[in-house]
Amino acid sequence: xxxxxxxxxxxxxxxxxxxxxxxxxxxxxxxxxxxxxxxxxxxxxxxxxxxxxxxxxxxxxxxxxxxxxxxxxxxxxxxxxxxxxxxxxxxxxxxxxxxxxxxxxxxxxxxxxxxxxxxxxxxxxxxxxxxxxxxxxxxxxxxxxxxxxxxxxxxxxxxxxxxxxxxxxxxxxxxxxxxxxxxxxxxxxxxxxxxxxxxxxxxxxxxxxxxxxxxxxxxxxxxxxxxxxxxxxxxxxxxxxxxxxxxxxxxxxxxxxxxxxxxxxxxxxxxxxxxxxxxxxxxxxxxxxxxxxxxxxxxxxxxxxxxxxxxxxxxxxxxxxxxxxxxxxxxxxxxxxxxxxxxxxxxxxxxxxxxxxxxxxxxxxxxxxxxxxxxxxxxxxxxxxxxxxxxxxxxxxxxxxxxxxxxxxx
Amino acid sequence: xxxxxxxxxxxxxxxxxxxxxxxxxxxxxxxxxxxxxxxxxxxxxxxxxxxxxxxxxxxxxxxxxxxxxxxxxxxxxxxxxxxxxxxxxxxxxxxxxxxxxxxxxxxxxxxxxxxxxxxxxxxxxxxxxxxxxxxxxxxxxxxxxxxxxxx
Numbered sequence: 006x007x008x009x010x011x012x013x014x015x016x017x018x019x020x021x022x023x024x025x026x027x028x029x030x031x032x033x034x035x036x037x038x039x040x041x042x043x044x045x046x047x048x049x050x051x052x053x054x055x056x057x058x059x060x061x062x063x064x065x066x067x068x069x070x071x072x073x074x075x076x077x078x079x080x081x082x083x084x085x086x087x088x089x090x091x092x093x094x095x096x097x098x099x100x101x102x103x104x105x106x107x108x109x110x111x112x113x114x115x116x117x118x119x120x121x122x123x124x125x126x127x128x129x130x131x132x133x134x135x136x137x138x139x140x141x142x143x144x145x146x147x148x149x150x151x152x153x154x155x156x157x158x159x160x161x162x163x164x165x166x167x168x169x170x171x172x173x174x175x176x177x178x179x180x181x182x183x184x185x186x187x188x189x190x191x192x193x194x195x196x197x198x199x200x201x202x203x204x205x206x207x208x209x210x211x212x213x214x215x216x217x218x219x220x221x222x223x224x225x226x227x228x229x230x231x232x233x234x235x236x237x238x239x240x241x242x243x244x245x246x247x248x249x250x251x252x253x254x255x256x257x258x259x260x261x262x263x264x265x266x267x268x269x270x271x272x273x274x275x276x277x278x279x280x281x282x283x284x285x286x287x288x289x290x291x292x293x294x295x296x297x298x299x300x301x302x303x304x305x306x307x308x309x310x311x312x313x314x315x316x317x318x319x320x321x322x323x324x325x326x327x328x329x330x331x332x333x334x335x336x337x338x339x340x341x342x343x344x345x346x347x348x349x350x351x352x353x354x355x356x357x358x359x360x361x362x363x364x365x366x367x368x369x370x371x372x373x374x375x376x377x378x379x380x381x382x383x384x385x386x387x388x389x390x391x392x393x394x395x396x397x398x399x400x401x402x403x404x405x406x407x408x409x410x411x412x413x414x415x
Numbered sequence: 416x417x418x419x420x421x422x423x424x425x426x427x428x429x430x431x432x433x434x435x436x437x438x439x440x441x442x443x444x445x446x447x448x449x450x451x452x453x454x455x456x457x458x459x460x461x462x463x464x465x466x467x468x469x470x471x472x473x474x475x476x477x478x479x480x481x482x483x484x485x486x487x488x489x490x491x492x493x494x495x496x497x498x499x500x501x502x503x504x505x506x507x508x509x510x511x512x513x514x515x516x517x518x519x520x521x522x523x524x525x526x527x528x529x530x531x532x533x534x535x536x537x538x539x540x541x542x543x544x545x546x547x548x549x550x551x552x553x554x555x556x557x558x559x560x561x562x563x564x565x566x
Binding site for chain 1: 422455457478538540544
């Protein structure tokens with residue numbers, strides 16, 4: 006790790022996709038919150054894997070199978086280090102954050118929820134951390150409760166304390182809001198949940214690319230993230246879980262690799278982490294994530310976070326000078342996201358005009374409809390930053406916003 | 416920016432700022448709600464059909480982008496006074512216009528107002544915005560009180 010500031014020019018040069026024009030303008034990619042772009046080393050690692058090492062994992066004695074298995078399992082060590090987990094048996098490979106949350110809801114949730122018990126989520130959750138719990142509650146008769154946030158996007162901790170009770174079995178909360186950028190006070194929230202005997206699942210999809218995460222320091226019970234938001238491949242992600250909890254949980258999907266012995270009379274399940282990894286996995290996804298972790302760690306998540314915070318401050322200062330622009334989410338503790346609305350101009354129209362300027366942003370409800378409802382809007386525009394964004398990108402965004410206002414008021 | 420003005424023509428911007436027939440009607444005998452789950456846009460269409468099957472009144476409510484609002488507004492102007500069969504014909508022709516399929520509208524159709532939405536054909540991501548109100552009218556006329564989505 007280096008302590009020097011992030012060399013953004015050199016980072017940008019590592020991302021081939023950024024070297025293109027869109028509608029005749031240099032691409033300005035401000036949608037990393039939806040999915041981050043991939044550095045050359047990740048693309049190359051995936052390509053090399055398919056060109057040289059591909060085979061199925063855990064299944065063969067031949068050379069390729071051994072190479073594929075070694076490459077695949079080595080990534081578990083990297084993830085373990087990235088999250089500072091205690092052991093690799095706590096690192097479950099899944100297809101993404103959504104799959105991780107559904108796994109916990111369908112296994113831990115269904116084994117531990119019943120009539121009278123409660124699951125707490127927050128008003129700022131992504132749909133992926135709402136709907137799996139609605140399903141688990143519906144199946145078990147448990148009650149889903151929603152912790153509200155203040156108008157500035159800060160979670161209402163007083164309400165949280167009040168809503169926690171002996172009936173609370175699970176708290177499912179996002180580390181960083183994908184729409185508001187709010188960084189939630191996880192350590193305190195987890196301690197409070199543990200005080201009433203609840204376990205905590207943290208949706209880390211937006212946090213892992215933007216800050217150092219230490220699952221042991223947090224003392225969280227489950228932590229989920231997706232490779233594709235961390236500059237890795239789509240279709241791959243991680244569920245971290247405390248070993249004692251994972252051991253006690255029933256398996257989720259049945260199939261090959263998750264068993265020790267199959268008899269029609271009785272099947273014995275495999276040890277952790279394989280108990281939760283049925284079927285041929287996304288091996289190239291793991292390999293790509295490994296390369297992405299090396300890339301990000303080489304630059305330092307602290308340096309990346311500091312750079313993105315500087316960009317966010319720069320963007321928020323410009324935003325405050327634009328008349329008719331309202332920012333949603335102004336929490337002091339905030340990361341990498343600027344959600345806004347232009348008075349009288351729909352987010353989709355803003356998104357189309359910005360696209361013509363080469364600026365890619367997300368326009369819509371960001372899979373967080375309850376957040377939209379909180380503010381009484383149908384949609385917002387969201388600019389989200391990654392390690393490759395620079396001040397010129399922010400300037401291009403605000404030039405595009407000025408053009409949008411000109412055009413739409415013509 | 417010149418090609419963007421093909422999409423956001425002055426007529427469209429005017430309909431967006433001052434949508435026609437944007438009101439809750441005194442009475443209606445057909446209605447439907449349309450939503451675009453991708454963006455959260457929604458539109459309610461109200462129709463008053465007489466016994467001869469002529470659309471005596473048509474109005475809408477809801478919220479959406481400039482394209483969907485203007486399209487709904489222009490649609491109400493186009494369909495008022497027309498029969499259900501004519502509305503179906505206009506729907507097909509309009510769909511072809513905004514998806515860039517097919518040639519010019521048949522001569523018997525009055526496309527003078529609708530043609531400003533032809534620029535949408537160059538923006539596949541926005542076709543659903545332009546057709547939301549039209550799909551909703553179809554639902555109102557043929558499957559009364561159904562909630563429809565563009566997905």
